Amino acid sequence: MRGDLSEVRRNGIFVKGEGENFRVKKVHAYNSTNEIGPCDLVLIAVKATSNAEIVDLIPPLLHEKTMLLTLQNGLGNEEFFAKHFGPERALGGLCFIAVDRHSKVEVERYAYGDVILGKFGRAAQARTHEVAAEFSQAGIKCRITDNLALERWRKLIWNIPFNGLSILAGSVDTGTIIADENLRELTLALMTEVIMAANRCGYPLSAEAWRPHIERSEKMTGYKPSTLQDWENGKSLEIEAIWGEPLRRGIAAGAQMPRTEMVYILLDTMAARRKSK
Amino acid sequence: MRGDLSEVRRNGIFVKGEGENFRVKKVHAYNSTNEIGPCDLVLIAVKATSNAEIVDLIPPLLHEKTMLLTLQNGLGNEEFFAKHFGPERALGGLCFIAVDRHSKVEVERYAYGDVILGKFGRAAQARTHEVAAEFSQAGIKCRITDNLALERWRKLIWNIPFNGLSILAGSVDTGTIIADENLRELTLALMTEVIMAANRCGYPLSAEAWRPHIERSEKMTGYKPSTLQDWENGKSLEIEAIWGEPLRRGIAAGAQMPRTEMVYILLDTMAARRKSK
Numbered sequence: 001m002r003g004d005l006s007e008v009r010r011n012g013i014f015v016k017g018e019g020e021n022f023r024v025k026k027v028h029a030y031n032s033t034n035e036i037g038p039c040d041l042v043l044i045a046v047k048a049t050s051n052a053e054i055v056d057l058i059p060p061l062l063h064e065k066t067m068l069l070t071l072q073n074g075l076g077n078e079e080f081f082a083k084h085f086g087p088e089r090a091l092g093g094l095c096f097i098a099v100d101r102h103s104k105v106e107v108e109r110y111a112y113g114d115v116i117l118g119k120f121g122r123a124a125q126a127r128t129h130e131v132a133a134e135f136s137q138a139g140i141k142c143r144i145t146d147n148l149a150l151e152r153w154r155k156l157i158w159n160i161p162f163n164g165l166s167i168l169a170g171s172v173d174t175g176t177i178i179a180d181e182n183l184r185e186l187t188l189a190l191m192t193e194v195i196m197a198a199n200r201c202g203y204p205l206s207a208e209a210w211r212p213h214i215e216r217s218e219k220m221t222g223y224k225p226s227t228l229q230d231w232e233n234g235k236s237l238e239i240e241a242i243w244g245e246p247l248r249r250g251i252a253a254g255a256q257m258p259r260t261e262m263v264y265i266l267l268d269t270m271a272a273r274r275k276s277k
Numbered sequence: 278m279r280g281d282l283s284e285v286r287r288n289g290i291f292v293k294g295e296g297e298n299f300r301v302k303k304v305h306a307y308n309s310t311n312e313i314g315p316c317d318l319v320l321i322a323v324k325a326t327s328n329a330e331i332v333d334l335i336p337p338l339l340h341e342k343t344m345l346l347t348l349q350n351g352l353g354n355e356e357f358f359a360k361h362f363g364p365e366r367a368l369g370g371l372c373f374i375a376v377d378r379h380s381k382v383e384v385e386r387y388a389y390g391d392v393i394l395g396k397f398g399r400a401a402q403a404r405t406h407e408v409a410a411e412f413s414q415a416g417i418k419c420r421i422t423d424n425l426a427l428e429r430w431r432k433l434i435w436n437i438p439f440n441g442l443s444i445l446a447g448s449v450d451t452g453t454i455i456a457d458e459n460l461r462e463l464t465l466a467l468m469t470e471v472i473m474a475a476n477r478c479g480y481p482l483s484a485e486a487w488r489p490h491i492e493r494s495e496k497m498t499g500y501k502p503s504t505l506q507d508w509e510n511g512k513s514l515e516i517e518a519i520w521g522e523p524l525r526r527g528i529a530a531g532a533q534m535p536r537t538e539m540v541y542i543l544l545d546t547m548a549a550r551r552k553s554k
Contacts, residue, residue, distance in 0.1 A: 168445065170547040182542040189535065258466065258535045265459040270447040 001029045004104040017099075017109035038063035041131060044070040044081065047230075048241040051080050058085060067127055069117070071095050073159060073226075074241025075152055075249065078120040090120035091128060092148045094155050098223045111220055114141035118148030153198035154205060158213045159242050161190035163227035164263035167270070171232060175222040178214070186259070188214075193257045197250030237271050239264065278306045281381040294376075294386035315340040318408060321347040321358065324507075325518040328357050335362060344404055346394070348372050350436060350503070351518025352429055352526065355397040367397035368405060369425045371432050375500045388497055391418035395425025430475035431482060435490045436519050438467035440504035441540035444547070448509060452499040455491070463536070465491075470534045474527030514548050516541065 001008060012025040030036050042061050046054060058068070062085070069091040070077040082090040098110040115135060119128045123146035135142035145151045165183060166172055177183045191210035198205045227237050243264035250257050278285060289302040307313050319338050323331060335345070339362070346368040347354040359367040375387040392412060396405045400423035412419035422428045442460060443449055454460045468487035475482045504514050520541035527534050 165543075168543050170550050172546065172550065180546060183546060186539060186542050259539055262463060262536055262539055265463050266442075266445050269449065269457060269460060273447050273449065 001031055005029055005031050007104045011105045014106045015109065016107075018111070020109065033057045033060040036061060039066060041134070042066060042068050044068060044072060044077075046072075047236065048072045048074060048077055048238045049236045051077065055084055062089075065127075067091055067131065069093055069131060071115070072241065073238055074156070074243075075149075075245040076241055078148070082120050087120055091117060091131060092120060092152070093117045094151055096155075098220060100224075100229065110223060114143070116143055116145050116151050118145040118151060120148065123147075147203070150198070150203040150205070153194065153201070153203045153246070154209060156198075156242070156246055157191050157194045157205070157210055158217070159225070159227075160194050160246065160260055160263070161187040162217070163225040163242055164190075164267060166225045166228040167231050167237075168263065168266055171228060173222045173224050173228075174217050174220055178217055190259050190263070193250075193255070193260050194246065197246065197253070197255035197257055197260075200253035200255040201249055202253075234274075237267060239267050239271060243267065278308055282306055282308050284381045288382045291383045292386065293384075295388070297386065310334045310337040313338060316343060318411070319343060319345050321345060321349060321354075323349075324513065325349045325351060325354055325515045326513045328354065332361055339366075342404075344368055344408065346370055346408060348392070349518065350515055351433070351520075352426075352522040353518055355425070359397050364397055368394060368408060369397060369429070370394045371428055373432075375497060377501075377506065387500060391420070393420055393422050393428050395422040395428060397425060400424075424480070427475070427480040427482070430471065430478070430480045430523070431486060433475075433519070433523055434468050434471045434482070434487055435494070436502070436504075437471050437523065437537055437540070438464040439494070440502040440519055441467075441544060443502045443505040444508050444514075445540065445543055448505060450499045450501050450505075451494050451497055455494055467536050467540070470527075470532070470537050471523065474523065474530065474532035474534055474537075477530035477532040478526050479530075511551075514544060516544050516548060520544065 008027050008029050012023050012027055014023050015021075037060060039061050040063075042058065044054070066089060068081045068085060068089045070081060071093045078090045078092045094116045096112045096114050096116075098112060100108045100110070102108060117124070117128055117132050117135070119125050124132075124144045128144060132142050132144050162174055162177060165177055165187060166174070169177070169183060172183075177187055188210060191213065192207075195205045195207060195209050224232075227242070230237055243260060247257055247260050247264050250260070285304050285306050289300050289304055291300050292298075314337060316338050317340075319335065321331070343366060345358045345362060345366045347358055348370045355367045355369045371393040373389045373391050373393075375389060377385045377387070379385060394401070394405055394409050394412070396402050401409075401421045405421060409419045409421050439451055439454060442454055442464060443451070446454070446460060449460075454464055465487060468490065469484075472482045472484060472486050501509075504519070507514055520537060524534055524537050524541050527537070
């Protein structure tokens with residue numbers, strides 16, 4: 001931790017939502033990975049835009065069998081850590097959770113909280129199962145996939161439209177997108193582009209794979225996607241992981257993605273202009 | 278005139294730009310069309326979003342041969358006035374001008390200023406030529422078209438991308454759009470959609486019809502399209518005339534317009550949300 005460290009050490013972390021209301025009193029927080037030393041498992045939960053910065057922070061955490069589990073959004077993250085620290089260490093996890101951080105020490109969870117775990121580039125191995133068992137023992141609903149990249153694409157069916165349109169339509173939440181006939185149509189068109197691109201890339205998603213995403217969102221009124229929260233708080237956006245990389249892979253495989261491309265270009269321009277101000 | 282009337286009567290109107298710098302001292306301004314009475318020619322220069330409001334203002338201006346010339350943007354305006362006052366009265370004009378209104382009495386012209394005139398639904402008639410002659414005598418560069426609707430589509434090649442992207446990319450001017458590789462590509466893709474839609478609707482535009490638009494814009498650095506000016510000033514946008522109507526006509530004729538549709542939906546949502554605030 002950087003700026004939040006002393007407050008978290010003093011107060012712990014408060015968690016609320018869905019009937020929960022508890023305080024983690026003693027948080028094991030550090031401002032240097034040297035202080036932590038070698039671990040069996042490193043969870044990577046920073047934004048993908050910080051990947052380049054954390055490369056130097058990881059070596060002190062590694063012993064021979066340390067696994068790196070990225071819980072980040074989008075495509076390209078497992079590849080990044082595999083490249084720097086070896087593919088045998090790389091695990092990926094998809095988090096299905098609606099959560100807000102209200103202050104340095106306060107977190108609210110609105111819905112879900114389950115995780116899908118997988119091994120980078122191949123089926124789940126013994127270590128993947130061990131990590132999943134740890135999650136389950138800690139009370140986190142967790143299942144394993146033998147095709148992590150397929151699940152990454154499946155999650156993008158939701159992230160590409162909702163995270164993008166929530167910003168581009170002028171700060172709207174998921175409930176607004178679902179309720180507006182035109183935005184809903186546009187969401188479906190974007191979802192179809194993602195499904196077709198995944199198929200072209202060799203990840204078979206059914207033409208109906210958008211349906212559970214829409215049904216889930218219909219129950220989840222009024223949630224602001226993480227990217228919209230970041231945008232409203234002046235933070236950087238995971239534009240390359242969520243839009244840039246899927247777009248490049250889809251187009252390279254011959255997919256048509258005009259709407260995804262437009263979301264990417266508009267967000268990228270808005271973010272670049274904000275940075276230059 | 279409404280709110281600006283007394284100031285314009287007191288001060289006239291100041292015009293500057295491109296070597297010009299003059300004051301129209303005595304402006305014939307009125308706050309009621311009853312005061313004006315029947316005219317030979319009515320220029321309609323309000324925004325298309327005000328069309329419904331001005332229907333009742335027009336009758337006092339009409340004699341048997343009064344012509345109505347709409348100088349508005351987009352599609353559907355001649356049709357509107359033809360429906361209410363007869364197709365024989367309806368003329369349309371396309372204004373190629375880059376202009377800013379700095380205050381109630383001050384106008385700056387950055388470039389151009391020429392007009393293309395045509396008759397609604399048919400080739401130019403004697404009255405069209407008479408009106409064009411009046412414009413020319415007044416020092417306004419003016420030419421006649423025998424296919425007004427074709428020229429409307431040709432102008433949309435510029436308006437659909439530039440007016441839309443200037444808002445959606447986060448308030449950027451034409452120079453920024455032209456200079457950014459991605460935004461420029463997106464502009465060309467939108468231009469191609471418009472050209473294809475026009476062709477489908479029976480208005481033959483060459484596949485290269487985007488070229489003069491881009492060349493013109495390359496010379497015109499840093500201009501804010503009228504729609505962006507309106508957006509920044511909290512005014513209503515001509516969304517139906519510029520995007521909605523061309524989109525509906527194009528799609529009805531079998532054209533593919535995914536990017537145009539997306540611009541339309543996003544602008545429409547942003548404008549509706551602003552209004553509801």
